[in-house]
Amino acid sequence: MKALFDEISTTCSKLVTRTYSTSFSLGIRLLDKRLQTPIYNIYAFVRFADEIVDSFHGYPKAALLKDFRSQTYAALEMGVSLNPVLNSFQHTVRKYGIDQVLIDTFLDSMEMDLNQQTYSRRLYEQYILGSAEVVGLMCLRVFCENDNELYERLKIPAMKLGAAFQKVNFLRDIKADSLDLGRMYFPGLQINSFDQKHKRLIEEEIEADFEQALAGIRGLPKTARKGVYLAYTYYWVLFNKIRRLEPAHVMSARVRVSDRYKFGLLLRALILPQVKLL
Numbered sequence: 001m002k003a004l005f006d007e008i009s010t011t012c013s014k015l016v017t018r019t020y021s022t023s024f025s026l027g028i029r030l031l032d033k034r035l036q037t038p039i040y041n042i043y044a045f046v047r048f049a050d051e052i053v054d055s056f057h058g059y060p061k062a063a064l065l066k067d068f069r070s071q072t073y074a075a076l077e078m079g080v081s082l083n084p085v086l087n088s089f090q091h092t093v094r095k096y097g098i099d100q101v102l103i104d105t106f107l108d109s110m111e112m113d114l115n116q117q118t119y120s121r122r123l124y125e126q127y128i129l130g131s132a133e134v135v136g137l138m139c140l141r142v143f144c145e146n147d148n149e150l151y152e153r154l155k156i157p158a159m160k161l162g163a164a165f166q167k168v169n170f171l172r173d174i175k176a177d178s179l180d181l182g183r184m185y186f187p188g189l190q191i192n193s194f195d196q197k198h199k200r201l202i203e204e205e206i207e208a209d210f211e212q213a214l215a216g217i218r219g220l221p222k223t224a225r226k227g228v229y230l231a232y233t234y235y236w237v238l239f240n241k242i243r244r245l246e247p248a249h250v251m252s253a254r255v256r257v258s259d260r261y262k263f264g265l266l267l268r269a270l271i272l273p274q275v276k277l278l
Contacts, residue, residue, distance in 0.1 A: 002080075006091065009084035010037050013044035016085060020047050027231035032223035038092040038142045045072075045089040046106065046135055053113040054181070062114050069107050076100065096141040102134040113183070121187045128163050136162030143224035150221075157216020161232065164209035168239045171202060175251050191251075199247050206239060 017040045018025045028039050052064050075081035075090040092098065109130025112123070119127060136158040144151040170177065170185045177183045178191040189198055210232075217228050242255050 009088040012084035013088045014040045016044035023234045027227045030227035041088040041092040044085045105130040124187045132162035132166035133159035160209045161213035167206045
C-alpha cells in the first residue's frame with residue numbers, strides 16, 4: 001500500500017531531524033500537530049543535501065549532489081520517490097504550494113559549497129539566500145497553510161530569521177569551516193585577521209536580522225508561533241554566548257548550548273502563558 005510507504009517516509013524524515021538537530025526537533029514539538037510532519041519533511045530534505053557537501057569526504061560530492069537534484073525533480077514530477085526523504089518532501093511541496101524556485105535556489109547554494117572558498121559580499125548574500133532564507137520561506141508556506149496574504153506579509157521576517165540562524169552557525173563554526181573545509185563565508189575576512197572589530201561587525205548584522213525576525217514571529221498563527229519562538233530563543237542564547245567571548249576563544253572551540261539547557265527552554269515555553277512569550 002502506498003499509504004504505508006508514505007508513513008515510512010515521514011517516519012524517516014522525523015528520524016533524520018531528531019538525529020541531526022536537537023534544537024530544531026524541540027521547536028517542532030511545540031508546533032501544532034498537523035504542522036510537525038511537513039516541517040520534519042523540509043528539514044530532512046535540507047539536511048541530506050547539506051550532508052553531501054559537508055560530510056561526504058572521499059566521495060564524488062558533485063556527482064552525488066547532481067543525482068540528488070535529479071531525484072528531487074523526478075519526485076516532484078511523478079509525485080513519488082523511492083528515496084523516503086524525497087518522497088515525504090515532495091508531498092509537502094505539493095500540499096503547501098512550495099515554489100520550485102525556492103528549491104532550485106537552495107540546491108544552487110549547496111552547489112556553491114563544492115568549489116567556493118571565499119565570498120564577496122554579493123556571493124555571501126547569494127549563499128545566505130539559498131542556504132537559509134528560502135528554507136525559512138518553505139517553512140513559512142507550511143505555517144501559513146496556504147494563506148497567501150499572510151505569507152506575503154511575513155516573507156521578509158522569515159528570510160531574516162533564516163539568515164540569522166545561518167550567520168550564527170557561520171560564527172560558531174568559523175574554525176571548522178575555515179580549517180577543515182577551507183571555507184570563509186564572511187566577506188573580506190581572513191582567518192588570521194579575525195579580531196574583535198570583525199567579530200563586532202558580524203554580530204551587529206546578526207542582531208539586526210534577529211530584530212526583524214522577532215516582529216514576524218509575533219505575526220505567525222498561534223499554531224506555529226511557540227515552536228518558531230523556541231528555535232529563535234535557542235539561537236539567541238547561542239548568539240549571546242558567542243558575543244561574550246573573545247575572537248581567539250571562538251576560534252579555539254565550538255560554542256554550544258547544552259541539551260539540558262535546551263530542554264529547560266522547552267519547559268519554560270510550555271509553562272509560560274503565550275502572552276508572556278511574545
